[in-house]
Amino acid sequence: MPSMNLFKRRDKSDDGPSDDNSEQLARAVGVTRRSIFGKIGSILGQDQVTTATWENLEEVLIGADVGVQTALSLVERVKSRSPYRPEDVRALLREELVEILNRADHHYDSDNDTLEHQVSNDVRKPYVILVVGVNGTGKTTMIGRIAAKYMRESYVVMAAAADTYRAAAIEQLETWGDIVGFDVISQQTGADPAAVAFDAINAAKARDCDLVIIDTAGRLQNKTSLMDELAKIKRVINRQLGRDLDEVLLVLDATTGQNGLNQAGIFMDTVGVTGVALSKLDGAGKGGIAFAIAEQYSLPVKFVGTGEKPGDIALFDPEVFVDALLTTDEASD
Ligand SMILES: Nc1nc2c(ncn2[C@@H]2O[C@H](COP(=O)(O)OP(=O)(O)OP(=O)(O)O)[C@@H](O)[C@H]2O)c(=O)[nH]1
Ligand SMILES: [Mg+2]
DSSP states (O other), X not given: OOOOOOSSOOOTTXXXXXHHHXXXXXXXXXXXXXXXXXXXXXXXXXXXXOHHHHHHHHHHHHHTTSOHHHHHHHHHHHHHXXXXXXXXXXXXXHHHHHHHHHXXXXXXXXXXXXXXXXXXXXXXXXXXXXXXXXXXXXXXXXXXXXXXXXXXXXXXXXXXXXXXXXXXXXXXXXXXXXXXTOEEEOOOTTSOHHHHHHHHHHHHHHTTOSEEEEEXXXXXXXXXXXXXXXXXXXXXXXXXXXXXXXXXXXXXXXXXXXXXXXXXXXXXXXXXXXXXXXXXXXXXXXXXXXXXXXXHHOOOEEEEEOSSSTTOXXXXXXXXXXXXXXXXXXXXX
């Protein structure tokens, strides 16, 4: 098994994320930077720090979907450190933004929690990710891309089509499986999703699989039945594993901004979300949502979706993300 650090940011002492990953992440936040965060450049391009500097910063951050409360307290923290020059404001802003993202990354505070460690030491094999989220946010596409990423790194990956609500949902995952080359465990439309998940865990154990990713429905007759169903799927998986599954990944569509965020609370209460995958960041002017997720829900962003192709995925890295946002366009494009 190659040596790498998957579900946790690399420590500062490490080499940092791979250049490819950093580039992809930086490219993905380009839309956000050009539309909103880039204005920070002109605000801090002034000679002096004035009252207007703080007001304009607040406005830009709120406009980028960082969230009103988060934006105000963030600017207040920077201000309280009495930066003298605009460059000092930028440096402090960077520090505070990275800090917000790092603080949320507490679910995996031990290296022993990473997929790499768990799988290579046979502690938690298969590593199981349950993917949840409102319909259309990008769950199935995210699964295809996560699978592609880990298969490139020589992991044995399998997926389960536990969105049995629509025939097209099963076919969509199977198509990803065909293209990328991973097995998909499925049953017919209308089957009990928990039964599909049950089959998948058993198949993964039998085939010595490293990573199992479970797709789920985003919409049922009503929200209560969806949440009940997700809770049941999780219970069945945990019972079959004889332990808690490893990750409940909430897929949020970055283009929906703060609205999408309201969904997080419901999923957290029902299925105990452990991390977020931010999809459609390539088309979002509002990547500031990552800070709102971290500050309001204390949830780390794990992956970002940067397009619809198998390679369009990046591991999230707070420093790379913040630096990409604060880069002025003249310097990067
Ligand atoms: N540009 C872009 N499009 C994306 C991204 N992720 C998903 N999409 C598109 O968004 C649409 C919905 O994606 P799905 O993966 O089907 O979403 P889902 O959450 O599985 O939807 P349901 O199964 O209906 O709940 C598709 O057309 C995807 O191609 C992304 O990162 N960037
Ligand atoms: Mg789907």
